[in-house]
Amino acid sequence: xxxxxxxxxxxxxxxxxxxxxxxxxxxxxxxxxxxxxxxxxxxxxxxxxxxxxxxxxxxxxxxxxxxxxxxxxxxxxxxxxxxxxxxxxx
Numbered sequence: 001x002x003x004x005x006x007x008x009x010x011x012x013x014x015x016x017x018x019x020x021x022x023x024x025x026x027x028x029x030x031x032x033x034x035x036x037x038x039x040x041x042x043x044x045x046x047x048x049x050x051x052x053x054x055x056x057x058x059x060x061x062x063x064x065x066x067x068x069x070x071x072x073x074x075x076x077x078x079x080x081x082x083x084x085x086x087x088x089x090x
Contacts, residue, residue: 019044 023041 016045
C-alpha cells in the first residue's frame with residue numbers, strides 16, 4: 001500500500017512540475033497592499049494549493065468536528081451506561 005501511495009505522489013509531483021515548466025509567462029498579481037510578479041505556473045500551483053487548504057478547512061469545520069463531538073458524547077453515554085451504579089459496595 002505504501003508503494004502505491006508513493007507512486008501516486010510521484011505522479012502528482014510530475015504533473016506539478018510539468019505545469020510549472022510549461023507555464024513560464026510572467027504575470028503580475030495585484031493584491032490589496034502589494035504587487036507580486038511571478039510566473040503563471042507558480043500562480044496556478046499556489047492557487048490550487050490554496051483551494052485544497054480552504055476546502056479542507058471547510059470540510060473540517062462543517063463535517064469532521066461536529067461528528068467528532070457527537071462521537072465523544074456517544075462514548076461518554078456508553079461508558080456511563082456500562083459502569084456499575086455507585087453505592088452498590090462492589
